Amino acid sequence: MKPDDLSRLKINRPADGAPRLRPRRRWARYGILAAVVALAAAWAASRYSAPAPVEAATLANTYPTLAFTVLNAAGYVVPERKAALASKASGRLEWLGVLEGSRVKQNEVVARLESKDVRAALDQAAAQVTVAQANLQQAAAELRDADANYKRSRELLAKKYISDAQHEANLARLDKARAAVESQKAALAAARANRQAAEVAVEQTLIRAPFDAIVLTKNADVGDNITPFSSATGAKAAVVTVADMDTLEVEADVAESSIGKIRVGQPCEVQLDALPDTRLAAVVSRVVPTVDRSKATVLVKVRFVDKDARVLPDMSAKVAFLERAPTADEKRPVPAVQARAIVERDGRKQVFAIREGHARRLEVSTGRRLGELVEVRGLAAGERVVLDPPAALRDGAAVTVARK
Numbered sequence: 001m002k003p004d005d006l007s008r009l010k011i012n013r014p015a016d017g018a019p020r021l022r023p024r025r026r027w028a029r030y031g032i033l034a035a036v037v038a039l040a041a042a043w044a045a046s047r048y049s050a051p052a053p054v055e056a057a058t059l060a061n062t063y064p065t066l067a068f069t070v071l072n073a074a075g076y077v078v079p080e081r082k083a084a085l086a087s088k089a090s091g092r093l094e095w096l097g098v099l100e101g102s103r104v105k106q107n108e109v110v111a112r113l114e115s116k117d118v119r120a121a122l123d124q125a126a127a128q129v130t131v132a133q134a135n136l137q138q139a140a141a142e143l144r145d146a147d148a149n150y151k152r153s154r155e156l157l158a159k160k161y162i163s164d165a166q167h168e169a170n171l172a173r174l175d176k177a178r179a180a181v182e183s184q185k186a187a188l189a190a191a192r193a194n195r196q197a198a199e200v201a202v203e204q205t206l207i208r209a210p211f212d213a214i215v216l217t218k219n220a221d222v223g224d225n226i227t228p229f230s231s232a233t234g235a236k237a238a239v240v241t242v243a244d245m246d247t248l249e250v251e252a253d254v255a256e257s258s259i260g261k262i263r264v265g266q267p268c269e270v271q272l273d274a275l276p277d278t279r280l281a282a283v284v285s286r287v288v289p290t291v292d293r294s295k296a297t298v299l300v301k302v303r304f305v306d307k308d309a310r311v312l313p314d315m316s317a318k319v320a321f322l323e324r325a326p327t328a329d330e331k332r333p334v335p336a337v338q339a340r341a342i343v344e345r346d347g348r349k350q351v352f353a354i355r356e357g358h359a360r361r362l363e364v365s366t367g368r369r370l371g372e373l374v375e376v377r378g379l380a381a382g383e384r385v386v387l388d389p390p391a392a393l394r395d396g397a398a399v400t401v402a403r404k
Helices: 003-009 025-048 064-068 116-158 164-203 256-261
Strands: 052-058 060-062 069-079 082-085 091-096 109-113 206-208 213-218 240-243 248-255 267-272 275-292 297-304 316-322 334-338 343-345 348-355 358-363 365-370 373-377 384-387 399-401
Touching (some): 052 348, 064 069, 064 316, 064 365, 069 256, 116 164, 248 275, 248 316, 334 365
Antiparallel strands (some): 069 248, 069 316, 091 109, 109 206, 213 240, 248 297, 267 316, 275 297, 343 348, 348 358, 348 384, 365 373
16 A cells, blocks of 8 residues: 555544544434334324224114104005096096196086087076976966956855856866966976986086095096996096095004004104105004904004195105104104114223224214114214224224125
8 A cells, every 4th residue: 555545544533632422312313213104104004904894884863753662564645535536427528627736626627528418408498497487477367367256256146246157167267277376386396307407417517626635647638538337448437536635644554463552542653765854743543443364464544743745645654653742852863873883992982983994983972772773972974883893993993894
């Protein structure tokens, strides 16, 4: 090695001769960095490790009446008053004034058949009444004249101015006039009866609503032949079908073995499949006193207490028969979940909500027991929660819902 190269091996020291030492803060900095890396690694491991399979349930709005429901049954909405409107007369439908959904009043004309023939008969009957009235007036005039003549005859007979034969003839004329009046009265009554029959025939060509109702179906069109008492080809019977919507009720089939739990006047709650978020108050109206042997069920009719214009005939319904009438507070839904979702840790009740594939531990407070469900406060309806959360489950752990 050359002498010049030996200068590279020289150790530089400070001017005061003290050695340069590395600060201890540098080691502390390294420790903090290592801890951050370890935490990040742990978070990543929990974030991206294989999700734990769990069973889940959805938090739903539940009605408190579930706690005192004694029986559930299914059925359909039907109107108590329903009628298929047809004419007693036969003929061609000339006019139809309603459509499906039209509201009609009692005695309102909804359709009309051709009626020229019966109206002509009515005019003829009315003319016969007029003739009979004129004949009666003529007979009454004859009677007055015969009565006056008889009175004069009686006076003349007393003075011997006329013979007995003449007086008897005058009396016979009076009796004949009286009989003529009675005959014309009977003829007038017959003419009026004929006119009334003609009016009935005309009325039978009009189809009227029997009560306030809504048109459910339209079964015929203008030009169709209406023959209610015949099965002629192409003929129609009922023109429209109407129902009184104020008399809607639910017909529910109750098992024969459970009919002892039902009583007339018992409060009920009706849920319609078409209105799943609505509960309508109802009451048992009557129990049909017969059993369907093929199904071993008894028909129970439930009358609505709460009216809703959205309820329509033939809607499917579920009926909950209650022990008692619910209070105003019990008519409002509350969030509830299965009791299996609630755990107690550190002296507090908690649930694990599933959000974006991870379990989030949330504190809740519980309320009433609603069958298999428990009322909870602190969560919103629609939240998915873990059922039977394992002890090892931690906040933020990745989970997947196991399918059965």
